Amino acid sequence: MLKKIFISIMSVGIVLTAAGCTVAKDTKSNNGKINVVASINSVRDFAQKVGGDKVNVTLLVPEGTEPHDFDPKPKDLEKLANADLFVYSGAGMEDWVDSVKSAVGSSEKLTILDASKNVDLIKxxxxxxxxxxxxxxEAKNQSKSILDELIKLDSKDKSYFEQNYNNFAKELDDLYNSNKSRFASLAxxxxxxxxxxxxxxxxxxxLTQKSVEDMFAEGEPTPKKQATLVKFCRDNNIKTIFMETLASPKVSETLANEVNAKVEKIYTLESxxxxxxYVQAMKKNLDKIYDSLKK
Structure with missing residues (x-):
């Protein structure tokens, strides 16, 4: 992966230099809007919610592409070189980001934000x-980091960005509070x-998740792990196995077939x-999980 990225970086060097010479020095360079490039869909949603009509947000990792497998091309690096703000989720989600940052680091107008900087990470x-x-x-924390950067880039619209953030934070808080009590009531x-x-x-x-694959969806589950999950599902009368769009459906389907359960889609929001x-998808996720836990 890194070898591919370095080759892309070398091949795009001339393009980046040219882009750096032609971009205007003012922050708002696209019809008066701040150009924001977001690594993945969730970050794009946060930036759009906070930035509103003062930002132009584009996605770096194409829809339907697993972020870990993303291989930046020259056009991607050129997009970043012409942006005002690059926001990535962080915490290792974009394992190619250091190489990309080094490629565009000479751009005077680009601010780079690791949106995980104020997050309480799980290890x-x-x-x-x-x-x-x-x-x-943590979505609220990531959005707050985006708010702070947008204010730095465009201080005269500070109150506008703050109001947008407060509105979005309230949506997140309302969804959290309405679900906290109902999940607490479940055995x-x-x-x-x-x-x-x-x-x-x-x-x-x-809550606790029992998963076939690990957090990086690497490799096939061992027979021992599969057997443990089958026993868990049977002992606890599990009737729903959740499947993620960008992960292999095979692992969920295989387990579901063994324990006579249904497979139901759940959103990871990478795309x-x-x-x-974001809020609509998370509401559906929480509703589906709650329904699967009711006895």
Whole structure:
């Protein structure tokens, strides 16, 4: 992966130099709007919610592409060189980001924001869980970091950005509060997924995920792990196995077939799914998880 990125960086050097010479020095360079490039869909949603009609937000990782597998091309680096703000989710989600940052570091007009800088990270077996945005609390923290950067870039619209952030934060708080009480009332706290992506959501609501694959969806599950999950599902009468769009459906389907359960889609929000924005998708996730836990 890194070798590919370095080759792309070398091939695009001339393009970046040219772009750096032609971009205007003022922050707002696209019809009076701040040009924001977001690494993944969730970050794009946060930037759009906070920035409103004062920003032009574009996505770096194409829809339907697993962010870990993304291989930046010269056109991607050129897009960044012409941006005012590059926001990435952080915590290792975009493992190619250091190489990309070094390629565009000479651009005087580009601000780069690691949106995980104020997040309470989850670490397990020496690895950091990168799926920050699947916590409503941490989504608010990431959005606050974006707010702070937008104000630095455009201080005269400070009150506008703050109002947008406050409105979005209220949406997140309302959704969190309405779900906190109903999850607390359940005796059953365990749900089953194909991919271990929901650690931050679980922390928000006191839940536990049992997953076929680890948080990076690497490799096939061992027979021992598969057998353990089959026993868990049978012992606890699990009737729903959740499947993530960008993960292999096979792992969820195989487990579901063994325990006579249904497979149901759950959103990881790395890409835009079913035309839903962040709050809409998270509401559906929480409703589906709650329904699967009711006995």
């Amino acid at each position: 397990s077996d020496g690895k950091t869980d990168p799926h920050i945005w699947l916590s409503l609390k 059953n706290k365990d749900f089953v997924t194909g991919h271990e992506a929901f650690g931050y959501l679980c922390r928000d609501f006191g 835009k799914e079913d035309g839903l924005d």
